[in-house]
Amino acid sequence: xxxxxxxxxxxVGEAIRRRVLLVILLIGVLFIVVAPGLGILxxxxxxxxxxxxxxxVTQGVSCIIAVILTVYMIPNEIERRTIYTILSKPVQxxxxxxxxxxxxxxxxxxxxxxxxxxxxxxxxxxxxxxxxGEVADLMKxxxxxxxxxxxxxxxxxxxxxxxxxxxxxxxxxGVFLLGTFFNPLFQTLQENQNxxxxxxxxxxxxNTFLPNFANYNVQNPIINPTSVIQNEGRYYLGxxxxxxxxxxxxxxxxxxxxxxxxx
Amino acid sequence: MxxxxxxxxxxxxxxxxxxxxxxxxxxxxxxVEEGEIFGFLGPNGAGKTTTIKMLLGIIYPTSGEGFVxxxxxxxxxxxRLISYLPERPYYYEHMTGLELLKFYGSxxxxxxxxxxxxxxxxxxxxxDMTKTISxxxxxxxxxxxxxxxxxxxxxxxxxDEPTGGLDPIAHREIRDLILSFRDEGRTxxxxxxxxxxxxxxxxxxxxxxxxxxxxxxxxxDLLKGGRIEIVVEGxxxxxxxxxxxxxxxxxxxxxxxxxxMPEENDPNSVIDAIRxxxxxxxxxxxxxxxxxxxxxxxxxxxxxNS
Numbered sequence: 023x024x025x026x027x028x029x030x031x032x033x034v035g036e037a038i039r040r041r042v043l044l045v046i047l048l049i050g051v052l053f054i055v056v057a058p059g060l061g062i063l064x065x066x067x068x069x070x071x072x073x074x075x076x077x078x079v080t081q082g083v084s085c086i087i088a089v090i091l092t093v094y095m096i097p098n099e100i101e102r103r104t105i106y107t108i109l110s111k112p113v114q115x116x117x118x119x120x121x122x123x124x125x126x127x128x129x130x131x132x133x134x135x136x137x138x139x140x141x142x143x144x145x146x147x148x149x150x151x152x153x154x155g156e157v158a159d160l161m162k163x164x165x166x167x168x169x170x171x172x173x174x175x176x177x178x179x180x181x182x183x184x185x186x187x188x189x190x191x192x193x194x195x196g197v198f199l200l201g202t203f204f205n206p207l208f209q210t211l212q213e214n215q216n217x218x219x220x221x222x223x224x225x226x227x228x229n230t231f232l233p234n235f236a237n238y239n240v241q242n243p244i245i246n247p248t249s250v251i252q253n254e255g256r257y258y259l260g261x262x263x264x265x266x267x268x269x270x271x272x273x274x275x276x277x278x279x280x281x282x283x284x285x
Numbered sequence: 286m287x288x289x290x291x292x293x294x295x296x297x298x299x300x301x302x303x304x305x306x307x308x309x310x311x312x313x314x315x316x317v318e319e320g321e322i323f324g325f326l327g328p329n330g331a332g333k334t335t336t337i338k339m340l341l342g343i344i345y346p347t348s349g350e351g352f353v354x355x356x357x358x359x360x361x362x363x364x365r366l367i368s369y370l371p372e373r374p375y376y377y378e379h380m381t382g383l384e385l386l387k388f389y390g391s392x393x394x395x396x397x398x399x400x401x402x403x404x405x406x407x408x409x410x411x412x413d414m415t416k417t418i419s420x421x422x423x424x425x426x427x428x429x430x431x432x433x434x435x436x437x438x439x440x441x442x443x444x445d446e447p448t449g450g451l452d453p454i455a456h457r458e459i460r461d462l463i464l465s466f467r468d469e470g471r472t473x474x475x476x477x478x479x480x481x482x483x484x485x486x487x488x489x490x491x492x493x494x495x496x497x498x499x500x501x502x503x504x505x506d507l508l509k510g511g512r513i514e515i516v517v518e519g520x521x522x523x524x525x526x527x528x529x530x531x532x533x534x535x536x537x538x539x540x541x542x543x544x545x546m547p548e549e550n551d552p553n554s555v556i557d558a559i560r561x562x563x564x565x566x567x568x569x570x571x572x573x574x575x576x577x578x579x580x581x582x583x584x585x586x587x588x589x590n591s
């Protein structure tokens with residue numbers, strides 16, 4: 023366990039010093055800070071716009087950070103030869119990969135926690151009622167986005183074991199977009215009686231293998247109080263377990279590939 | 286003496302669309318004894334780093350077998366007893382020298398801070414241990430690399446171009462450190478282009494070219510075949526020719542002759558014979574064979590044959 027934690031903490035140390043990530047994070051924080059001023063641009067309730075905008079920024083920025091963080095992770099270690107000094111020590115390849123993944127997750131946690139803290143603070147100041155419960159309700163969004171980003175990071179790490187960073191960047195983004203938008207399309211196809219059975223079958227296959235990122239887009243009930251998730255706690259637990267299982271499968275396959283890869 | 290490294294017909298092949306199967310390392314038989322400094326030489330692309338990576342278990346051989354410290358390559362137990370310093374290494378720049386050793390130490394489960402400081406003292410970096418790696422010069426980075434390679438008190442060190450790109454002072458420091466490793470009973474496997482450096486510190490060498498071992502053995506044996514040049518005056522050429530020295534050449538100079546003969550011959554008997562004929566010996570110059578000569582000879586002859 024010690025080598026995994028050492029690799030993870032070094033990965034965090036590197037990530038929080040990467041200027042590109044810090045700039046993206048700073049832009050995200052700035053957007054959240056200026057968000058209260060955007061309420062006037064919409065006819066909807068100011069609080070609704072504020073919630074929606076801040077959650078959107080948090081998710082978008084986290085997504086970019088997760089992708090940039092993971093697509094270069096393994097190729098950089100190979101290119102800079104750091105992997106050789108590590109793997110020549112009593113460190114198994116799976117420990118290296120898991121350490122890198124955990125490092126990415128901790129880095130995401132730090133960066134997302136920072137954005138969420140700023141978001142909570144701005145929202146609290148903007149509230150007329152100063153209702154802490156509403157702030158806590160708002161935080162459910164970033165919490166579920168965090169699980170979503172952990173899943174996205176696993177996709178990025180998985181591809182980084184066998185494709186170049188640029189290809190990986192588009193692949194990971196592509197899987198994220200498909201995983202976000204395919205599920206509603208799949209539901210429509212399933213419910214539509216005119217859909218050809220073969221198309222239904224293909225759609226079912228794709229839907230089974232593709233990570234369902236749409237699960238974690240819980241902003242609607244947060245933004246709009248009339249929209250409610252039935253049995254909320256159970257739902258959040260269920261999608262968290264789904265995420266953990268999916269991440270585990272991705273990491274196991276990534277380890278199997280990386281174990282045979284010539285670095 | 287026990288073998289620190291032993292390979293038998295070790296081969297690494299890659300498939301290429303244009304060239305078919307390419308043997309980067311081709312049926313390599315290598316023997317490195319414990320406690321020696323072994324130089325692994327070869328031109329760029331000869332297969333040196335590929336061989337080291339196979340010995341470290343980082344890449345997998347296509348065929349053949351290899352043993353490191355008596356165990357099959359890739360055995361994780363061996364990784365506790367060996368260390369590796371890659372060519373032009375990169376270390377996490379945000380770390381200080383001390384933090385870097387802590388990180389690599391943690392991979393072995395070593396947490397003793399005194400040990401880290403001692404190692405930094407050994408490589409003369411203790412005064413700079415709180416500076417970040419980004420503030421280190423090339424030589425300092427190489428020295429901190431050597432310090433990390435000593436963390437586990439290794440029996441066998443793999444050093445890939447340890448003095449590449451360093452200034453003469455850093456060269457000397459690294460060379461002295463490597464010599465101290467042998468004094469401590471460690472085996473050192475050096476891959477290098479710095480032939481003069483290798484000649485100074487290595488006990489045995491192997492020259493690899495296009496994946497094949499072209500020469501291997503003790504430096505003293507491989508560098509046999511030097512010559513001695515004796516310049517004389519006041520004697521007839523016939524005297525020199527009549528000495529019947531095998532493989533000797535006599536060249537005429539403006540004021541005398543130059544006798545060029547293999548170093549196996551005793552120069553004293555030649556000098557005595559010249560003096561007995563009232564000749565004068567102007568100079569006796571031993572022309573020792575250099576590793577560079579052997580390297581160029583070996584590499585170019587294989588290049589010409591292929």
